[in-house]
Amino acid sequence: MATRDAAGLFDQTSFGKLEVSGLEGLQRLAGNDVDRAVGAVVYTQLLNERDGIEADVTVTRLGEDRFRVVTGTAFGVHDVALLRRHGIEVRDVTSAYACYCLWGPKAYRILAKLTGDDLSFGYMKAREISVGYVPVLAQRVTFVGEFGWELYCPAEYGLTLWDSLMAAGSPEGMRPAGYRAIDSMRLEKGYRVWGLDITPETTPLEAGLGFAVRTERKAAMKRPESELACLLLDGERDVALGGEPVRLDGRPVSRVTSGGYGYRVDRSIAYAYLPPDASRVEVGVHGKWIGADVVTGPVYDPAHERIRATPWK
Structure with a gap:
């Protein structure tokens, strides 16, 4: 903060x-x-x-x-x-x-x-x-x-x-x-x-x-069959740290590469390689399946305005 x-x-x-x-x-x-x-x-x-x-x-x-x-x-x-x-x-x-x-x-x-x-x-x-x-x-x-x-x-x-x-x-x-x-x-x-x-x-x-x-x-370069995707988990208290299974339409398709909690956006965030058309998945956290939305772009300041600020003006 x-x-x-x-x-x-x-x-x-x-x-x-x-x-x-x-x-x-x-x-x-x-x-x-x-x-x-x-x-x-x-x-x-x-x-x-x-x-x-x-x-x-x-x-x-x-x-x-x-x-x-x-x-x-x-x-x-x-x-x-x-x-x-x-x-x-x-x-x-x-x-x-x-x-x-x-x-x-x-x-x-x-x-x-x-x-x-x-x-x-x-x-x-x-x-x-x-x-x-x-x-x-x-x-x-x-x-x-x-x-x-x-x-x-x-x-x-x-x-x-x-x-x-x-x-x-x-x-x-x-x-x-x-x-x-x-x-x-x-x-x-x-x-x-x-x-x-x-x-x-x-x-x-x-x-x-x-x-x-x-x-x-x-x-x-060869066009990819899967891409690294950002997942926003439904449960705020359910945090993936890496290695958790990910399934699409009930079928295991990937694992979490890294994850954690984003305090500026108050969401549990994870990343996994998924088919480009995936929009909704489930992540196995603490022995249960947690729903997650697949989103594109950064979830914080997606326009990168804060990075490119000009405070001297």
């Missing part, structure tokens, strides 16, 4: 951070087009020869042939090995940088207290700024569906940056928050988690990530 109404401060220092050189190799492995202007942030999957999703990352172009790839906490070693197998030069710099995520409608007001630098750069852009006395790479990216930034600084500045953000944000109602809060909010926005919702066995088209694939690569 603090993140929805004011701001939340999340410590994502554990996320994997990789410094990569070699545009040609990275472009060949990525589904999306990573050959963008310096300062652009690209959301993409790294794909195998069957178009299966081997990694789910953001790629920030820091220079002509210098990129920062950010991946999940547990996936750094996996992704380094993947990139190196494809002849891409990569260096794991996870421990070199702290990362704090400042997300919420008051994020701009909070950060503006600490810097005189221009914060009006757009969504999926990155810029080097100073926050107090701390050098920061600010990336306009979110994993919770609220306005804000990922803020990267050298690890030795981490405590100073955290304390500065807390001092500026606490009077505005900002609260420190954790990964469970992130998981609840990403379910509401339909953001996928690699290893659960998406794997090397699923393609971007099956996962509903076709928007993150460049046109020529998408055209060569």
Whole structure:
């Protein structure tokens, strides 16, 4: 609720951070087009020869042939090995940088207290700024569906940056928050988690990530027989966490990939791979079958207005 109404401060220092050189190799492995202007942030999957999703990352172009790839906490070693197998030069710099995520409608007001630098750069852009006395790479990216930034600084500045953000944000109602809060909010926005919702066995088209694939690569992909769908369970107290069976017209057809409770929408949410025409299913929770509606698009802020807000105007 603090993140929805004011701001939340999340410590994502554990996320994997990789410094990569070699545009040609990275472009060949990525589904999306990573050959963008310096300062652009690209959301993409790294794909195998069957178009299966081997990694789910953001790629920030820091220079002509210098990129920062950010991946999940547990996936750094996996992704380094993947990139190196494809002849891409990569260096794991996870421990070199702290990362704090400042997300919420008051994020701009909070950060503006600490810097005189221009914060009006757009969504999926990155810029080097100073926050107090701390050098920061600010990336306009979110994993919770609220306005804000990922803020990267050298690890030795981490405590100073955290304390500065807390001092500026606490009077505005900002609260420190954790990964469970992130998981609840990403379910509401339909953001996928690699290893659960998406794997090397699923393609971007099956996962509903076709928007993150460049046109020529998408055209060569096989049309999916099933797609990852969002389910809104009838029972608010019946929460699926993953692995629960899903049946369509009384017939088992799938299992829940991930699920939980969305506190901003007050609904129990789950995801499962289903035929594209499915509209109503049942989910097995706690030994009983719970009805669920199949819905399209994010259940929270479907127009993405909060993410793309311009509070400086």
